[in-house]
Amino acid sequence: MDRKNIRCRDVGAYAHALTRGKEYVVENTDENKFRVVGDHGRKVWISKDYFCSTKENILLLQKWNFDQDIESELFVEVTLTFNDGSERWCTLTTPENLVQYFSNNCMEPPGLYMKHLIIMKAMNKEDVEATFRYLDSQNELVGLTIPLNEILFENDV
Structure with missing residues (x-):
């Protein structure tokens, strides 16, 4: 069997064995x-x-x-920068801030x-970092954020 490389798309329950974005050599394969x-x-x-092809951008x-x-x-906007230079944003809050808002x-x-x-348990850098890293490893962070340039474009129109 010719060996091929694949790229990890998300780690799921395999955080102990996989790193999102890393390439792995296929040792063997079956249908699934x-x-x-x-x-x-x-x-x-x-x-x-x-997994995905090594050609796919992660x-x-x-x-x-x-x-x-x-x-x-009560609601704090955050800017995130990704490995391709793109920027996205989201809003963070805590349960206590929601109670105050309501x-x-x-x-x-x-x-x-x-x-x-x-919604964060606490609004400190360590918790936010851990949450963002977890969501990134699960391939969820991009879907939970908005491209920054789209918002700027919409406001310019």
Whole structure:
């Protein structure tokens, strides 16, 4: 069998064996799985759904920053930068901030919907970093954020 390389698209339950974006050599294959040597040095069978071609571009989080003061704002916008230089954004809040928001009796309408809202246990750099890294490893972060250039373009029109 000719060996081929594949790229990890998301780690799923295999964080001990896979790294998102990393290439792996296919040792064996069957209808639904690849056998690869995982990051832990052992051969494992993993669903083909976790992999893609090495030609596919995988967006990986490089850095992020708070765009607003986390002490004074109930909803804080965050800018994220990915390995291709693209920037995306999302909004963060905490359960306590939501309670404070909903305690305002003048709210109209009496509900809230934000497409790209992530609710954090605490608004500190360590927790936000851990959450973003987890979501990135699961290939969820891009879908939970909005391209920054799209928002700028919409506002310019």
